[in-house]
Amino acid sequence: MTAAPARRWAYEALYKSETMGQDPRIFLEELWEEGEAQASDRALASALVQGVWREKKVLDARLSPFLRGPLDLPVRIILRMALYQLLYLSRIPPRAAVHEAVELAKAYAPRAQGLVNGVLRSFLRRHPSPRLNLPVEEAFPQWLVAKWHEELGEGETRALLEALRRLPETVVRVNRRKATLEEVRASLLAQGVEVKEGKLFPKEALRLQRTRGLRRLEAFQKGWIAVQEESSMAAVAALDPQPGERVLDVAAAPGGKATSMAEKMGDSGEVVANDSDRERLRLVEENAERLGLKNLTYTSYDGRHLPTEWAASFDRVLADLPCSGLGILHRRGDLRWRKTRDQIPHLQRLQKEILQGVLPVLRPGGVLVYSTCTVSRPENQKVVEFLTEEMDLQLEDLRPYLPPALREEPSAPYGWVQLLPHRHGTDGFFIARLRKGDLP
Secondary structure, rough: OOOHHHHHHHHHHHHHHHHHHHOOOHHHHHHHHHOOHHHHHHHHHHHHHHHHHHHHHHHHHHHHOOOOOOHHHHHHHHHHHHHHHHHHHHOOOOHHHHHHHHHHHHHHHHHHHHHHHHHHHHHHHHHHOOOOOHHHHHHHOHHHHHHHHHOOOHHHHHHHHHHHHHOOEEEEOOOOOOOHHHHHHHHHOOOEEEEEOOOOOOOEEEEEEOOHHHHHHHHHHOOOOOOOOOHHHHHHHHHHOOOOOOOEOOOOOOOHHHHHHHHHHHOOEEEEEEEEOOHHHHHHEEEEEEEOOOOOOEEEEOOOOOOOOHHHOOEEEEEEEOOOHHHHHHOOOOOOOOOOOOHHHHHHHHHHHHHHHHHHHEEEEEEEEEEEOOOOOOOHHHHHHHHHHHOEEEEEEOOOOOOOHHHOOOHHHOOOOEHHHHHHHHEEEEEEEEOOOOOO
């Protein structure tokens, strides 16, 4: 026998990810494009890839008592995959997880078949009920757990950590200039995609599962949909761009918010999509072209040093700035163990410097939306304090601009909201709306 297709795909994607330093989901989609794949196999492969990628530090720690020395990369990946199934995938019997691991070893590490079998059986003898006693705090760096305990409290932190361990759905925005929500839903269902309506924007967003790669979908190819999480859509709603205005997206790549603004403006006025990374800026252009949008222009400036000729020329500015990314740890398996507490003060300084560079290009009376994809007071509420106390901006009531599900947030009348995965079903995302004072 040979290993099941789902596990072979998962192994190959994870191996390429480790050796090439890229997101394993990229390689998984490439493998799917090479031939037909059953929906159940795609689902298992995706769960294994994302789960092992996210939890590899936990998996390595639990494997280490059963190892006598370092492992070659193929063996380590095979053991991680097997242990992930034992610990997290309750529908897979332990004997099946062990058997499939040995089959993978036959194909990718023939000399290690006995080692793989022995390590996993030893683990099961010591942990006959391996899915028990898995404290969620174990899956995150201790400094982060302590930080959130301090900022959010113990109960809120536990709920947040639990939410960040679950596999996220793919969320898309419907390009209503090209198709209706019903047309998009029908197209997706016809291609075997599981579709649910958005939680914050049920008339604009769809949540997808079993996509088998977005680029293969008719709705994607025709420009009917764009990948954009609903928390990001809420930031655009808070900005409320109007037809005919000139709007700046300071850090625009990969383009979800910039193209959303262009659509809301009726493809009129001008959206300046700026990003300091020229390569990533190309993603914005590709998205706009696919969506059929013409009112975007593209620039690549460091947000701290924008052109002097832009002074007071923008009606609205969206500053979704570089941050620690702690609100998207469920989407970015590589971030959890790469981030450190020491990085946060540096990021806060960078955010302030960019905002100081951006404010001169906003006209008097113009609107600034500051947002991040993190849950971190120094990068969120403290930066807003800087804007109001040192840069003389005024917070504005967010309730008129937010979807109904967010209008009851206690902080919304005061100009900001912190979205949390366990409360709102979105990424962890911070949004503040501020207005620049008029000339005296």
